Amino acid sequence: MREVAIVGAKTTEFGELWEKSLRDIVVEAGVGAIEDAGISGEDIDMMYVGNMSGGKFIEQEHLGALIADYSGLAKGLNVPSTRVEAACASGGLALRQAIQAVASGYSNVAIAAGAEKMTDIDGSGVTDALAAAADREWEGIQGATFPGIYAMIAKLHMAQYGTTSEQLAAVAVKNHENGMNNPIAQFKSKLTIEQVLKSIMVSDPLHILDCSPVSDGAAAVIVVPADEAHKYTDTPIYIKASAQASDTIALHDRRDITTLDASVAAGKRAYEMAGLTPKDINFVEVHDCFTIAEICAIEDLGFFEKGKGGPASLAGETALNAKISVNPSGGLKSTGHPVGATGVKQAVEAVHQLRGEAGKRQVNGAKYGMTHNVGGSGATAVVHIFSNER
Amino acid sequence: MTVGIVSYGAYIPRYRIKTEEIAKVWGGDAEILKNGLKVFEKSVPDVDEDAATIAVSAARNAVNRVGLDTQRIGAVYTGSESHPYAVKPTSTIVAEAVGASPDMTAADFEFACKAGSAAVQVCMGLVGSGMIDLGLAIGADVSQGAPNDALEYTAAAGGAAYVIGNKESELIAIIEDTYSFTTDTPDFWRRESQHYPSHGGRFTGDPGYFRHVTSGAKGLLKKMGTKPEDYDYAVFHQPNGKFPERAAQMLGFTKEQIKPGLVVPRLGNTYSGSCLMGIAATLDIAKPGDRIFATAYGSGAGSDAFSIRVTDKIEEFRGKVPTVEELLADPIYLDYGKYAHHKGKINFG
Amino acid sequence: MTVPRFWREQQSRYNLVGSHCKTCGNYYYPIRNLCPECRRDGDMEQYKFKGTGKIVTCTVTHTTSDEFNDLVPYALAIVELDEGAKLTTQIVDEPEKVAIGKRVHSVFRKLGSDGDSGIIYYGTKFELDKE
Known part of the structure; x- marks a missing residue:
């Protein structure tokens, strides 16, 4: 098992982002993390997306592919992308999947993103969607x-x-x-x-x-092997x-x-x-x-x-x-x-x-x-x- | 073949509204209303109660009273004018909830306020003929009265269930005989998809209630050759406190005879549960050997009269489940706003 | 909730039918096919709970989803049945009377419905014992 480090990280603004869709915020976080790591999309070989309830909040499943697509990692690059779900722990689990992928050697540069767009349905709908956890x-x-x-x-x-x-x-x-x-x-x-x-x-x-409130927002980190972390940054953060x-x-x-x-x-x-x-x-x-x-x-x-x-x-x-x-x-x-x-x-x-x-x-x-x-x-x-x- | 009651159980929701509280909303004179109707308060279902939950609760009290093996039940009939579904039986819900399913038959009955007693008669026929071992007959309602209609002061919630059998050794009361009197008299009705029933006002009195109750009662007395004084107790359908008192008087029964079964002043009219509730309250206090005369009335119109004789067996099953008096005790009073909420009169959109 | 999903669990919902493991003696509600304690060594049989128990913890809910909006404020509790299994249930009494440690018994109530034209779901809730 290889040691792992984070070399890029970005969170979007959290809140009621009326003008932004799920796609918008994930791309914002993902691009931010990539820029923070000083890499480009071509470097990424694995993607995990933590999302609890796209199906209930925005009537959209298959978020792995959707987000790879809107991040420019699908067409041409065909980066494997997986949506991870464990209710409110979906994001933590997406990170853990990326860490495991890099630690095992299956991946050399993985992106772990987490995103939820909760304000496109009313309060009762949110209460009901969350109750599914x-x-x-x-x-x-x-x-x-x-x-x-x-x-x-x-x-x-x-x-x-x-x-x-x-x-x-x-x-x-x-x-x-x-x-x-x-x-x-x-x-x-x-x-x-x-x-x-x-x-x-x-x-x-x-x-x-x-x-805690009902919010929209996304975050992403770039995970690489610890041995290679200094290639990307002077300040890697080790897992x-x-x-x-x-x-x-x-x-x-x-x-x-x-x-x-x-x-x-x-x-x-x-x-x-x-x-x-x-x-x-x-x-x-x-x-x-x-x-x-x-x-x-x-x-x-x-x-x-x-x-x-x-x-x-x-x-x-x-x-x-x-x-x-x-x-x-x-x-x-x-x-x-x-x-x-x-x-x-x-x-x-x-x-x-x-x-x-x-x-x-x-x-x-x-x-x-x-x-x-x-x-x-x-x-x-x-x-x-x-x-x-x- | 001897047929009769193996067990019985009642159920009344805990909530009440007083006549004054309703009168206040419509500017009515509570004293005049109370004096006229002889109903001082009525039961109100909880938000999550309906005729099916009330039927189940009453039926469970009936089976739990005697620790019945519910697989013996061969038929479940629920009488109500407020079945939760227009199509889909209440009785299957009851049967499943008491553990009687699936080797049995079931159907729902409707005959205004006498659907429950009609169910008792059908069960008598089925057990009497040996077609089934035990029958479960229930009258249960969450009655509706339109706002500011006279019925709003009386339309109540409750039910009673009777297990009818043919093994004399297990009967707590023998049903000696029954007689019905039926005509087409439209004194009260509710059309499909209507929330509230309509009625013929004073036409519900003499041509409806009094003609049918007295004819039914007299028919049974004549058929059996009995007289009012042969009975310890009497129960008449009780849409309000006044009608049963007058019917009793017309037939020659005394106020004392109808007293234990006259629960309407504190309960209101539980429609399909009304007469069956009165019989249950009377059975709660009756002693072995006592005879009870009962006549149920359903608008539309018909009456079912019963002659009941209590056996020694009744003493074995006291205190196992709540009596009608216990169900009437310790109520929670609602204001009109809460009452409207409980009765589903507030539209959540 | 859909009709088949509800109907499948009707015995548990109507009549508090759960499971009893003959190996470890534990009781479970609702029905479980595999004993979580003994796993494959377990020997599960169906068991109808008596429907009596006590409140382990509780709350009064004031804000909820549309489905339960007509019930607010309603008391919710975790009840430990006398046999040992625990479940989550509404307590149908006046909310302010509901408290930890109080004895309760099961009652038959409406759990909800699919709007005005859909199916009505019935099942078990609990009520405080008379003091």
């Missing part, structure tokens, strides 16, 4: 929406560990604080705990401001670990409803692969689709003891350059959550942080960064560890 037959049919499912995690977390609505709100406030310094972020606005608590209730105890784990599709079948065992397992595998512990990690981009999800994530990935994620968040221990910088990008909450794009966007953020290019949201002395991308309510988790040192 849970068990449609045995959760969705009872009216379990995604906020509803995470709300049940939150309610039990509160009952078991005393987690409070203020602690949940603190996650959103901190992520907005970081997102204000991220040019691609959907919401670059300051938020207060009171604003979160006074926002409308979606699914008790989750208010609308506890939820120290790529790990993935599965759990039951339905929340009710989990071993423990407030622990995402898939996150725990993927985290453990990643630490082992990289030979690192949580203490070594300088920043982590976690999958905060809801505020409770960030609290579970920082516990499940070993940064805080189970049940201590809430108080730690309220105490500011997860703020930029505090005990552990959690979601320096602003996370899904502030940056936006175009579901299929998120996992790749997290990797792009890691690249920027580890290159020292993150500006006002720069994590000081960042050497090891982690990304954590979750599908559904925790049925899939993908964890990557990146470093600027080989």
